[in-house]
Amino acid sequence: MTSLQETARKFDQDGFVILRQLFSEDEISELKQQLDDFIRHEVPLLEPGQVYFEDVPSRPIKAIHRLEARSAYFRRLLAEPRILQVVQTIFAGSDILPEAVMYFAKQAVAGSVTPAHQDNAFQHWDPPEALTVTVAVDESTPANGPLICLKGSHKLGVLPYRQSGVLGFSRALASPADTRVYREVALCLEPGDVALHHINTIHRSEANPSPRHRRQIGLGYRSTRARRDEQGHERYLQDLDRLHKDNRAALESADAKGQS
Template structure:
């Protein structure tokens, strides 16, 4: 990670999201692509429906969930010492891995993501939780980059409601200012790291270029389950 760690921490605290160039180098990304291909071909077909979400065509994979439970490669990847050093600073505590998953957004069929805050799903207090979003493919302005409302992590938890979107079952039920978003364009191996209360969303992918992201979710050890948020999430239904 070539950027100054303190600068990244300060930007994260101010805006709720940072872009880290070359989190993983080309050789590491080649290994990740190989592991994803193996996972998709050998493991995904054996998984319960709760651990795979498909696009509307019923064939293109939209999300793979709980990958760290099914393949040691992905739990080991999240144990990267350099990555954890930065995550530790950002969550202000000892990092605990919560999940490894993908948001695939296949060419032509990749669906959009409604505006939301991740803590509507994670239900943690204090909200010292973040997502590391690693670009497997180039992420361009055209193929559905993630956009963030700068500083929205400071607003606290806003109302959410069921979205009806498979894989993103909760959507924001409050107005938000999207006039100056942070748009997460990336090259393969680059990463976004965003706070669990940052408002974010993305458009569908209508291009010929796939846009796969590999996500790792970490909480600080001291971030415990918030029973009130958990109850609200239960009323909205589980992510599907």
């Protein structure tokens, strides 16, 4: 079996797979530089919903969505042939569509919990032939809130969810999955490592109380066989809009109290 096919087999079996050192040190240095530039020049222009901040006074960035819309560098990263080749082997017999680039930052000391969720509760692909590729910018260790995937949980389909109230991760699993059956695996990565998880794989992360950042890029792909459940997706967008309005109202009321 070639290593590409072995990767696809593991992904199919576990719902996630790690590829070590897909990107070189120089490539990760450039990625960091591009991220810094994006944060300096583009983030101030983004609307709520495109960027999320931690709820602490220093307001460090927690997540940015759709970097490819504003950056030629991130559009190129999304079209990276080394990644497309792996995704193509996983969803064999179909063309692959790159979807979006996200940034997830679990900042030193300030990074908060990501509730257990499945990406397809947000994305609504049917059949669920889609995945997220995580590119590690920093080392992730048990101490700095690594991504934790539940092995085999992608075979459960999309499970009932609840509104989490957490900005950036508004839908969480309604009840915890049985981790004796679907074992939790912390994805401990070095910069340049890449992890792929299926959109139905349950994943979560703890807070980051450590002095080290855990930042990563998420690249979304799907097969051309996957179709969006438009009604389900519209309901999600309406829920999200409500959450943003409630959040704005809460902030305005806190401001008004502060001034009175």
